[in-house]
Amino acid sequence: MAEARAASAPVLTTHELTRRFGGLIAVSNVSLSLHQGELHAVIGPNGAGKTTLVNMLSGQIRPTAGRIALEGREVAGEPVWRMTRLGVGRSFQRTNIFPSLSVEENVRLAAQAVCKLRRNPFKPARREADLIEKAHNALQRVGLGGVTTRLAGTLSHGEQRQLEIAMTLAGDPKVLLLDEPLAGMGPEESQRLTSLLKGLAREHAVLLIEHDMDFVFAVADWMTVMAEGAVLAEGTPAAIRANAVVQEAYLGGHA
Numbered sequence: 001m002a003e004a005r006a007a008s009a010p011v012l013t014t015h016e017l018t019r020r021f022g023g024l025i026a027v028s029n030v031s032l033s034l035h036q037g038e039l040h041a042v043i044g045p046n047g048a049g050k051t052t053l054v055n056m057l058s059g060q061i062r063p064t065a066g067r068i069a070l071e072g073r074e075v076a077g078e079p080v081w082r083m084t085r086l087g088v089g090r091s092f093q094r095t096n097i098f099p100s101l102s103v104e105e106n107v108r109l110a111a112q113a114v115c116k117l118r119r120n121p122f123k124p125a126r127r128e129a130d131l132i133e134k135a136h137n138a139l140q141r142v143g144l145g146g147v148t149t150r151l152a153g154t155l156s157h158g159e160q161r162q163l164e165i166a167m168t169l170a171g172d173p174k175v176l177l178l179d180e181p182l183a184g185m186g187p188e189e190s191q192r193l194t195s196l197l198k199g200l201a202r203e204h205a206v207l208l209i210e211h212d213m214d215f216v217f218a219v220a221d222w223m224t225v226m227a228e229g230a231v232l233a234e235g236t237p238a239a240i241r242a243n244a245v246v247q248e249a250y251l252g253g254h255a
Helices: 002-007 050-058 080-086 103-114 129-142 157-169 187-203 213-219 237-242 244-249
Strands: 012-021 024-034 038-043 065-070 088-091 175-179 205-209 222-227 230-235
Touching (some): 024 038, 024 050, 024 205, 038 050, 038 187, 050 080, 050 175, 080 088, 080 103, 088 157, 103 129, 103 157, 187 205, 187 213, 237 244
Parallel strands (some): 088 175
Antiparallel strands (some): 012 024, 012 065, 222 230
16 A cells, blocks of 8 residues: 555645644644545544644635645645635535435535536526536435435435535545544444445545544555644554554554
8 A cells, every 4th residue: 555655646735734723733744645546544532633634624724834735736725615616525523414405406506516617697506407417426426316305304314424425526526525424323324334435435535534443444545643733653554553652642552
């Protein structure tokens, strides 16, 4: 895996990325790279800076210092809407959907939000064939092609997480930032989402934040371990599992 990473150009990189909140340093000099075809997991205890890192990558907050490059283009400090249009999609810890709209309408609106073409303001968006096709393709990709007309609020928790990922895919992202996608799921739903994420990682550069260590070690291709806002270690899952510093600081001393 290390050789494959060295041979391929990263889709997104950070260099000494830092975020301060007053006197608190939430993220300190974090450098990492995300590659297409790779599921890159970021792990660490609560307060390690993982979500702050994702917030900077997605444009939610501006870095205090450091750089973010997307396909070689400097994007640090760009707002959310701009990062989305440039190809950075993000899901949240809490499901972020429109429960009173249909499944298809949720995804169509997500596609419409990033569409760069000028639209006829007098033509209903539901009649825009390209937006509808994008929505259907994204829903088929996540396994929700058979429930397009259902109200989003009637879906199970796992299906709502799938819907949120479909909304992200409708924006044609190059990078997927997934913040605790398994939160609140049962075993069957978790297994379904695991298969989905493995497939998505073949087509995108994926950064995953997740507290379920069994899941992380089962699906990750590369891992970054954070502690107190800084990178403690990075490498393959096997290397991280065998790392004595990581075992002591995060995995409780158990390999």
